[in-house]
Amino acid sequence: MYSSNKKLKQFAHPAEEEFAKILDFYGIEWVYEPRTFPLEFDEQGNILEAFTPDFYLPQQDLYVELTTLKTTLATHKNRKMRRMKELYPDINIKLFKRREMNNLMVKYGLDRSGDSTLNTNNQAE
Amino acid sequence: MEHIRVITISRQLGSLGWEIASATASNLGFQFYWREVLNKAAQRSSSPEAALAAIDELGLLGICPSPKICLAYRQAIEQVMFELANIGNVVILGRAGQAVLRNRRDALHIRLVSSIQTRAERISCRHNISLESALAQIEASDRYRRNYLKRHYQVCWDDPTLYDLTISTERLSIESAVAIISQAAGNTQELPETTHQAPQE
Secondary structure, X not given: OOHHHHHHOOOOOHHHHHHHHHHHHEOOOOEEOOOOEEEEEOOOOOEEEEEOOOEEEOOOOEEEEEEOOOXXXXXXXXXXXXXXXXXXXXXXXXXXXXXXXXXXXXXXXXXXXXXXXXXXEHHHO | OOOOOEEEEEEOOOXXXXXXXXXXXXXXXXXXXXXXXXXXXXXXXXXXXXHHHHHOOOOOOOOOOOHHHHHHHHHHHHHHHHHHHHHOXXXXXXXXXXXXXXXXXXXXXXXXXXXXXXXXXXXXXXXXXXXHHHHHHHXXXXXXXXXXXXXXXXXXXXXXXXXXXXXXXXXXXXXXXXXXXXXXXXXXXXXXXXXXXXXXX
């Protein structure tokens, strides 16, 4: 699902919606959770563990996983990222540690959801 | 006489740069390159996050690629630009084209400017945000673009000698700006290799 349909999507976390809004602001195409990567299998080949990156950016051919700065969560995601790179070395994936962006978004007028700030492209100017 | 085969356009946020660059390319039958330069460079240098960092001039994504990745990415951008310039008949928007291609004799370097008030009003209207927010965006964008030129090419963004033509879009329409650039592109002669000796002034 690309940014033009963004308003139809329910995000799992507010940080994801904020991130999508920033991508829209910059005119970066994105897809939300488009693919799940199996990470661990049992002896019968059943999937025991999988990883679904939050976003895929087709223009950059990059998967993005967002994480907070909480150590426990970051450690867990870092482990999955390492496993991802072992199993899928040709997949570009980046873990973004999200800082608190609210102040900056308010400053630049990106804080209002569902308005015409979405789906615009600031750098086109 | 050799006609201009490459046009680089440097613009301030809110100076109608994208509109004028794309319309100029269309008018001249040139190919227009903007984000494509970033994305090609990202693929070539295997550094997609560097492309995001380059796009993120307001610092909202919080990406900080390593210096090594940044250097590889910038070199890839320059390589892509040179290749596009060699193909010819291209308009390249942004990415310090005026500095990267400054020694090319078949390149015309354009700068687009407007007053900060006009730019803020355009951004405010375009994004439906307050003038204050628009001004904040403009200040951040100007700072980013100025620093990029300074840090990587040791030149001042505002140095008029970087440009063959600076156009204020304060009152000129997009069509007028396109006509001026097109005329300059059609009438600019390649300079001979020898240094021009201007009479003493």
